[in-house]
Amino acid sequence: xxxxxGIVVLIVxxxxxxxxxxxxxGPILAALPLEMMMIGGAAIGSILIGNSMHEVKxxxxxxxxxxxxxxxxxxxxxxxxxxTSKLMKTMRSEGPVALESHVTDPDSSAxxxxxxxxxxxxxxxxxxxxxxxxxxxxxxxLDTHAVEDVIDNAIKTQIHxxxxxxxxxxxxxxxxxxxxxxxxxxxIVKTMGAIDQPPAILGKMIGGALVGTFLGVLxxxxxxxxxxxxxKQANEHDQQIFHSIKQVIIASLHGYPQPMVLEAAxxxxxxxHRPKLTELMDxxxxx
Numbered sequence: 366x367x368x369x370x371g372i373v374v375l376i377v378x379x380x381x382x383x384x385x386x387x388x389x390x391g392p393i394l395a396a397l398p399l400e401m402m403m404i405g406g407a408a409i410g411s412i413l414i415g416n417s418m419h420e421v422k423x424x425x426x427x428x429x430x431x432x433x434x435x436x437x438x439x440x441x442x443x444x445x446x447x448x449t450s451k452l453m454k455t456m457r458s459e460g461p462v463a464l465e466s467h468v469t470d471p472d473s474s475a476x477x478x479x480x481x482x483x484x485x486x487x488x489x490x491x492x493x494x495x496x497x498x499x500x501x502x503x504x505x506x507l508d509t510h511a512v513e514d515v516i517d518n519a520i521k522t523q524i525h526x527x528x529x530x531x532x533x534x535x536x537x538x539x540x541x542x543x544x545x546x547x548x549x550x551x552x553i554v555k556t557m558g559a560i561d562q563p564p565a566i567l568g569k570m571i572g573g574a575l576v577g578t579f580l581g582v583l584x585x586x587x588x589x590x591x592x593x594x595x596x597k598q599a600n601e602h603d604q605q606i607f608h609s610i611k612q613v614i615i616a617s618l619h620g621y622p623q624p625m626v627l628e629a630a631x632x633x634x635x636x637x638h639r640p641k642l643t644e645l646m647d648x649x650x651x652x
Contacts, residue, residue, distance in 0.1 A: 368432045368595060375587050396552075396573035400580055403548040408537055415536070420529055427530025431592045435602040439638045444480045445606045446613055446630045447648040449493055451476050453617035453626070461501045468494040468501060488523055492607050495519060496614060509618040516611045524604050531596045538589035545581015549574050608633050 384390065412421065430436065437445075455476070456464050467474040471494055477484040484490065496516050500507055552574025556567060612630040621629070627645040634640070 366432075368592070371591065372588070379583065379587070392569060392572045393576055393579075395569075396576040397580075400548050400552075400573075400577045403551065404541065404544045404577065404580055404584065407544045407547065408541065411540060412533065412537070416533060420533065423526070424530045424533050427534060427596050428592070430530075430599050431595050435599045437603050437606050439640065441482060442606055442609060442634060442638065443640050443645060443648055444483055445489060446609050446627060446645055448476065448480050448483060449610050449613040449630075450617070450623065450626060451479075452493065452497060453613060454623070456497070456500065457617065461504055464497055465501050468497045489606065489610070492516070492519060492523070492610050493614075509615060512618060513611070513615050516614065520604075520607045520611065523607060524600075527600050527604060528597075531593050531600060534589055534596060535593040538585045538593055541585035541589055542578075542581045545578045545584070548577030548581070552577055602635070602638065605634055605638075 380390065380393075412424065416424070452464060452467060455467070467476055471477040471484060471490050474484075477490070496512050496519075499512065499515065552570065556570040556574060559567070559570060562570075609630040612633055613626055616626040616629040624642070624646065628642055631639060631642060631645055
């Protein structure tokens, strides 16, 4: 919602200020379609050149997240901590074998079933089930530091993939001014080919060429750059859920009491989205 409001404010203020200063929208509107074709087409082409189809699909999802916001809500973060805590509690009280049915078939797990949104998210399920499966097959004899290394590698890989769209959008932001100059230079080339025309006509042609430079800068610093920053913020919010899962698993393996396990996971969340410890404890009690 804020992204849409921001786009409206940007367009109204830029073009409104231009018109209030006595500028005419005629030359801009006349040049806009072809300038956008050149700049936008070059941008799309550069994306296709520099990325595989997998990254292109991720980029589409990244643009969606700019407008929709983070995938996981504050409640989802609480649920992830509670879900992982219940699984670790099951392992401590009933042994690693009791976990087998939950981690090998999470779709049929009663514990996972309490949290349907997380149950349907492959990244969250894999982040929980993969290290717990290792503990099941090793009968709980794995070194805690070895488990932590495995989880760290999984988080690193997941974050890398999530960050790819943000990097692509930032690359677009960096390239838009240069692509605008390309469009402007082509407009100047066209103008030089008509140098024998009257000044009034040449003025319109030069003005149309400069629209390319204007659009390149506006798209870079008014649209693509802020979108990349917003996507980075949304990704960082979502990525924290994996760190919370890790903290619960590792703290539990160290033998910490449950309040300390919950606090280890809770304290890593950003202050604006951090639940109270009592909320987590109530979640564990089923309140």
